[in-house]
Amino acid sequence: MSKFVAALPMYDWPEARGEVDAQWARLRDAFRQRGIDAPETIVRSNRELPPVPGGILDGAAKLIAPDPATLPADELDFHQLWLSPALLFGQTCWGPMELGLGRHVQVIAQPNYDAFEGGQGELYSSALVMAADSEAPVASPHDGNALIPLDLLRGKRFIFNNPDSMSGLIALTRDLEAMGESLDIFVSRGESGGHRSSIVAVAEGRADIAAIDCESWALAQRFEPAAKGVKVVGWTARRKGLPYITARTTPEKTIAMMREAVASVESGSEQPLVQRVS
Known part of the structure; x- marks a missing residue:
């Protein structure tokens, strides 16, 4: 052994x-x-x-x-x-x-991460997901830059997986700061304990938006029924x-x-x- x-x-x-x-x-x-x-x-x-x-x-x-x-x-x-x-x-x-x-x-x-939308080589990004509506989901930018819809985010309830998560919290924090904004754009912030739980919370209306790393988002689309109740509205910048x-x-x-x-x-x-x- x-x-x-x-x-x-x-x-x-x-x-x-x-x-x-x-x-x-x-x-x-x-x-x-x-x-x-x-x-x-x-x-x-x-x-x-x-x-x-x-x-x-x-x-x-x-x-x-x-x-x-x-x-x-x-x-x-x-x-x-x-x-x-x-x-x-x-x-x-x-x-x-x-x-x-x-x-x-x-x-x-x-x-x-080449196999996943939002990934390129050793770099990955997070999909910003909100409740699904009739609008089409937003595709990952080819250049890997952040695509943050400030008007959609402002005043919403943000949920993240863990406080030390790069994909669920830190990446979005840094992208907002680069735009002259902060997490204060949200009316509230809460911790879910996992990306899958964040998706379920958004789908069930207990939160408005979450950042889900691109591989977890791919897994959710395969295995989590609640993923059908949310859609991608933006992306964080690609990082390691x-x-x-x-x-x-x-x-x-x-x-x-x-x-x-x-x-x-x-x-x-x-x-x-x-x-x-x-």
Whole structure:
């Protein structure tokens, strides 16, 4: 049994778990072919994370997270996963990375978003969704610039997935600031806990607008019935997508082999991963 853990949690919708498992199986086999002790399966709960008695420490021996064994066993705490010293391969968001996570992990690669409207290479954007009406949805700009309909947004109830989400909150905040506006354009702001929940809230009339990253929006159109009750009215600017990461203690040689494996496995897939880490 491997001493490491791996996870692909950011797009791991229940309906897509077979696809996520298949993606990991391809990566796992490529890692093992290069002598990397990759785990058989990905983790989806705190109980599957190795215990760390006394809690997780950073390089300066400062406590940065509790022992995973002390957390609700059936849930998966993303920050706990990302900070686990056993993390071989995981996925995060540039929001948490900018807010401090980046000091404790290393970036392996960036996914490729060419398969999704609003994506281009390692860049992705968020669809701004509101309740559906007779008007046609707004297409993603070819140049990747922000397309923010201020008149539609002003005075509306905004809902976002998490406070540290680049796609759900930070990206829109920055685009508004670039236009001389702020989140104060909204009459209220609320947290939903997830992109899917934000879509449902807008469809049910509990909120007026949400920013949904382009891959989550594609998943919603496949699997979430509430997506039929909303439409795209704008887009945030394209930014770097969700990076693949590993623990800060992972040796440089192992990271190099993982990058090589990722490139070899995904080069022929419909959604290849790119190896950029800048």
